[in-house]
Amino acid sequence: xxxxxxxTALIVGLIVGALGRLVVPGRQHMSILVTxxxxxxxxxxGTVVANAIGISTxxxxxDWGELLVQVxxxxxxxxxxxxxxxxxxxxx
Numbered sequence: 001x002x003x004x005x006x007x008t009a010l011i012v013g014l015i016v017g018a019l020g021r022l023v024v025p026g027r028q029h030m031s032i033l034v035t036x037x038x039x040x041x042x043x044x045x046g047t048v049v050a051n052a053i054g055i056s057t058x059x060x061x062x063d064w065g066e067l068l069v070q071v072x073x074x075x076x077x078x079x080x081x082x083x084x085x086x087x088x089x090x091x092x
Contacts (some may be wrong), residue, residue: 013040016067020074028082038077046070 014032017039021028030038046069055065 009040009043010036012043013037015039016043016046016070016074017078019071020076020078023071023075024078024082026082028078029085030078030081034081035078038081039074042074042077043070046073049073 014036017035017037020039020042021030021035047066050063050066050069055063055069
């Protein structure tokens with residue numbers, strides 16, 4: 001992977017992670033680094049899933065179906081990480 005590819009993956013991961021945080025209701029106590037890691041993983045898995053189910057196509061411009069899958073996976077990842085961190089819960 002080239003330096004440009006790594007920088008692009010980080011930028012896409014940051015955007016996908018941020019969109020995933022926006023989709024999940026409530027406040028998530030996560031650092032931007034964790035958001036970016038979740039976003040990068042969701043972007044990679046979203047591309048694989050979109051290719052597997054036939055959504056992703058080689059079109060010029062933005063592939064909206066693939067982006068939707070990536071954002072949905074990022075939302076699930078953000079919800080899981082926020083839920084597993086346990087912050088914001090009140091003791092009964």
